[in-house]
Amino acid sequence: MTEPAPSQPAFVLVRPQMGENIGAAARAMWNFGLDRMRLVAPRDGWPNPAAGAMASGAGRLLDQAGLFDDLGGAIADCTYVMATTARTRGLTKPVFSPQHAMAEAAARIARGERVAVLFGPERAGLENEDVARANTLISVPVNPEFPSLNLAQCVLLCAYDWRRVTAEVVAERVDMAGADWAELAEIERLADHYEERLEAAGFFFPEDKVARMKTNLRNLWSRMPLTRADVRMLHGVMRQMVRWSGRG
Template sequence: MPTDTPQPAFVLVRPQMGENIGAAARAMWNFGLDRMRIVAPRDGWPNPKAVAMSSGAGRLLDEAQLCADVPEALGDCTYVFATTARQRGLTKPVYSPERAMQIAAQKIASGEKVAVMFGPERAGLENEDIAKANAIISVPVNPLYASLNLGQCVLLTGYEWMRQSAEVVHETTDLGRKGEWASGVEVEKLVEHYEERLDAAGFFFPPEKAEGMKTNLRNLWSRMRMTRSDVQMLHGIMRQMVRWKERGGE
């Protein structure tokens, strides 16, 4: 059974190739969407090529709702978007995918049932299909090459849905399995270690410039976001250099 997560239904209208249905299923499942409705697929249903292309999203295909026509697919919906890359001359609001999914999230949160229609690969939705929609989703693409693959269009819309329904982390740092950021105390001990050893080596010279050099060095450390492993490695480097020098290294 589909999950209970509130979400729009994605309606594939007369899709032509099983591979594209599978790609659409995979794209939906990438973003936690599992309510697919398939209207009059050209090559019949079920389609083994769709399953092969779905790459692990076969459950979504097993639970997909097969519909004879568009009215059946939209029968329980209160608000419908139609995706198209062409100007149709129809008086309807036209939204970007981002804005459309913002509206979808608002309507679903208020209890409405929302659907997004995607057209067949060759020419997209017919005007007759779009006339059944409340609004249009238009992707800002290269006007000289505006055609999007079915799976690509589903993926893009699914991503915009996820941005509205879940927190997106826009930047992070992979610290590895054992990585932790170094604390202020750990960094301060590293700074003291280096200052002590560099001072003993006569690095802070001449004396009147020593404090300024130490300030510049501390500023360098503060610009380096270090993990605990980084700090330990830098301690080890300095200790090894001191040992090497004490053994008479040149």
């Protein structure tokens, strides 16, 4: 019976050199919910204590990582392969941005395909022989005068874009910290309080500008996203100011 296709791509580190970078890559993957790591001929052997120390909570990925002698074995079960690169290769291939690449990976995986993403060794990246095995290239839009990315940084960028295209990401939110938004009636009472006290203090002047000043003040309150705690505090500020002014 054929094993069901996985729900995420395999990230394949090809001939990685430093254990620390393997550990950092594992940590970056797990930050964004990816846990299918494969290693091809790591320079310093495997397992590597430096990788575990750097993984910082993502050690499970290292324990479960597939270990292969060559790239062919690492991608033998895949139907679609993407290769990260920071330089031109003289090979005719589609070139995707990381976000588009991860969207393509997600679509193919949803259709039951097995996708791998290749990351080259730290010194010079993937060799052309590695890239020739890939269906598509992934190119990060970096500074052309300094295109070199650390291995774990490149993994992080792709993992982040995988998360962006497969998870519901809220563009903006407000953490209420246990507070509730103030209702309109509460804001109206606050506006009345300030208007009454400011009028008593002679703030609204000259006469021909009073109506406009009051309108602007009301508009100010309506623009402010106030919680009930904010409203209570602002009432308290005005009451305290009135008490202090009466001592003069």
